[in-house]
Structures are given as C-alpha cells and as structure tokens.
Amino acid sequence: MDEHKSPIRYGVIGTGMMGVEHIRNVAAVDGAIVTAVADPHPESIKRARRAVGTDVLLEEFSDHNEMLDSGLVDAVVIASPNHTHHQILLDVIAHPVHILMEKPLCATLGHCRDAVEAVTRSGHERVVWMGLEYRYMAPTQCLLAELATGAVGDVKMVAIREHRFPFLTKVDNWNRFSRNTGGTLVEKTCHFFDLMLQITQARPVRVFATGGQSVNHLDERYDGKTPDILDNAYVVVDFDDDSRGMLDLCMFAEASVNEQEIVVTGDVGKMEAMVTESKLRIGKRADGQHVVNTHEIRHEGIKHVGLHHGSSYLEHVDFVAAIRSGSPPAVTLMDGLRSAAIGFAAHRSIDSGLPVLMSELSELDGFDW
Ligand SMILES: NC(=O)c1ccc[n+]([C@@H]2O[C@H](COP(=O)([O-])OP(=O)(O)OC[C@H]3O[C@@H](n4cnc5c(N)ncnc54)[C@H](O)[C@@H]3O)[C@@H](O)[C@H]2O)c1
Structure with a gap:
C-alpha cells in the first residue's frame, strides 16, 4: 500500500x-x-x-x-x-x-x-x-477536552439522555429484530456507553437496566412477526472507581430541543454538552449556585456536515x-467491544430484572478486555 x-x-x-x-x-x-x-x-x-x-x-x-x-x-x-x-x-x-x-x-x-x-x-x-x-460531535469533543483540563475535577456522575425519533426504515428491515442488531442498547447506545468509558476512564463493574418496547413498530409485521426492538430504557452503570453513569433513552421523543444531552458532574463542577443546540455549559461549585457559563460551539474545520453534525467527516x-x-x-476495536459489552449486559439485566456483573459475561472469560 x-x-x-x-x-x-x-x-x-x-x-x-x-x-x-x-x-x-x-x-x-x-x-x-x-x-x-x-x-x-x-x-x-x-x-x-x-x-x-x-x-x-x-x-x-x-x-x-x-x-x-x-x-x-x-x-x-x-x-x-x-x-x-x-x-x-x-x-x-x-x-x-x-x-x-x-x-x-x-x-x-x-x-x-x-x-x-x-x-x-x-x-x-x-x-x-x-x-x-x-466522540467527534463538536460539543462532545469540547466536553472531553475540558474534562482533560480538570474542569469538573474527579468525575463522579455521567448522565446521558438521548431523546429522539424512532428507528428509520432499513433495507430488508433488518433493524426491526434484535437478533440482527444485537438489541437497541447495543445497536444504538453503544455510542453512549463509549462516551461513558471515555469520560470516566474507568472499568464498568455492574449494569442495571429497565426498558421496553412501549410505542414504536408495534403495528408492523415482517413475515408475520412483530418487531422486538426496545424503544425506551434507563440503564445504570457502576464503574470501578465509584463513579456511575446513567443512560435515559427514549425513541418516541421527537418533541425535544436536543437529541443528546451529556451531563458530567465532578467534585469541582459540572458540564453539559447539548448536541443539537451545539452548546457547552460549564460551572464550578465554588462560584455558587446558578453560575454557569454557556459556550456556543462551532467547529470551523468541518467540510461536510452530513447526517451526524460533521462528526463522520472529522x-x-x-x-x-x-x-x-x-x-x-x-x-479501537476494543473500544467497540467494551461499548457493546455494556449494551449486552443491559439487555441481560432487562431480561432477568436483576443487576448484571460484567464479570458474569461468560463470553469474555479469560479475555483481557
Ligand atoms: N455511526 C452511526 O451513527 C450509524 C448510523 C446509522 C447506521 N450505522 C451502522 O451502519 C450499518 C448500516 O446501517 P444502515 O443504516 O446504513 O442500514 P441500511 O439498511 O440503510 O444499509 C445497509 C446496506 O447493507 C447492505 N448489505 C446487506 N448485506 C450485505 C453484505 N453481506 N455485504 C454488503 N452489503 C450488504 C444492504 O443491501 C444495504 O444496502 C449498521 O451497522 C448500523 O448500525 C451507524
């Protein structure tokens, strides 16, 4: 080459x-x-x-x-x-x-x-x-860069909300069944588990999730079968440094200002990335209540905005x-495995109604991930 x-x-x-x-x-x-x-x-x-x-x-x-x-x-x-x-x-x-x-x-x-x-x-x-x-969404990039400077101190909590429209129609409707996708919490929200891992820089230990298919695709049939993909969930992830993450996913929430909101709170302050509004809010506890700086985020280097706010271009x-x-x-592919593994654990937690330890994922036995 x-x-x-x-x-x-x-x-x-x-x-x-x-x-x-x-x-x-x-x-x-x-x-x-x-x-x-x-x-x-x-x-x-x-x-x-x-x-x-x-x-x-x-x-x-x-x-x-x-x-x-x-x-x-x-x-x-x-x-x-x-x-x-x-x-x-x-x-x-x-x-x-x-x-x-x-x-x-x-x-x-x-x-x-x-x-x-x-x-x-x-x-x-x-x-x-x-x-x-x-990771390449401009407000998220700014959040990650600020984090690296210690803007919020030691990260303790990461709350990510994705409120958006339903899954789109795909060729042969492959995305209507979890056996093809891995499940919504793998297919869609591996992005957010990846962000949690980036933000906390810690290992996930335990996952608890609740979720369901409450609104979307219930009236669709493919070869006589109804889709089985979740359209809403809460997922809580405990990390090994005592930080925790929470995902709030709703896929029948077109009536939202932001498709994604990423909130990171540390012992020193708090940051919020608003992806659709392209804003980053930062405040320090020491400055007192309601003192927050809001930054409009623009990435001048993006030559093609496309469907993902320029992130695919970057x-x-x-x-x-x-x-x-x-x-x-x-x-890396290992980032791909780690982010998907949390999603698989979340689905198992929903199925069993119980928290799932990452160490219980037998597919990863003896594997240094
Ligand atoms: N990163 C993101 O934000 C993002 C967004 C959307 C989709 N995706 C991912 O992209 C992938 C494709 O999703 P999509 O939305 O484009 O679906 P799609 O149904 O629109 O397109 C999939 C295409 O793959 C083709 N295909 C099927 N089997 C194939 C094979 N064996 N070899 C080559 N092509 C084959 C289909 O004919 C179809 O044209 C999925 O893995 C999806 O999760 C990622």
Missing part, C-alpha cells in the same frame, strides 16, 4: 444509509477517494453511484470478496447490517487493507471477542478504526491521517 503520494482509495461495503453517508464524507476529505462499492442490493448500488456522481470512476460489486480481490482499494468501510459484521470483517482481514468498522462491532458478544482476536492474529500492519463517531480526517502517519487508531 503506497499511501504517501496517491489518494487513499476507499471501498465501501454496504451502501445503504450509512454507507452513502460515508461516501459523501470521504468525498470531502483531502487525499481520499471512493473507488469501489459492494452491496448485494441493486438499489443501494444505485444510491452509491448517485452519491459519487456519474463522472467519477466507481467499480460496483455485488459481493465484497470480489471487491477485496480486485486490488482497487487501500481502505474499506464496513457499513452493512450488524449481523453481517463478523463474517465480513473476517473476510476483510485476509486482505492487506485498512478498516473503518461501523458500530456496533458485532451483533453478539461472542462475535465481538472473536473479531478482536482475529484482527490481532491477522498480523497485517494496518489501521483498524471503530466507527464510534459520536472521523475520516483522523482515519486518513492515521493511515498516512502509521499511527495507532484513536478509536
């Missing part, structure tokens, strides 16, 4: 909503180009073609293995449905390409572990990057920079 002079040639596997989002973002990144796409669904290939533009050369494949064998790509984005991630990743690592793996890592915890181990064994020198781009800029410099990924 000679990445130092010529553009990084991307291949995108799965060109549905997120694959096309990646294609549009890559088009805005200096020194990167999408040269090939692979998707078995002809309509998705057409969407990719429209996103790239008719005047740009693009090889189209119905099978990702043919794309990998073509030698046309230096890096691949895996943006296919969650239950296909494990096998596709195993196929991809047999080739000397860099990888940007969409979240969640896999749809079962056993597959997550197997994926991390297989990539470690594969031996190729490459960048393998986990697509957890909520993710690709860093991915390409890591490929060019040979530096390690900022977001």
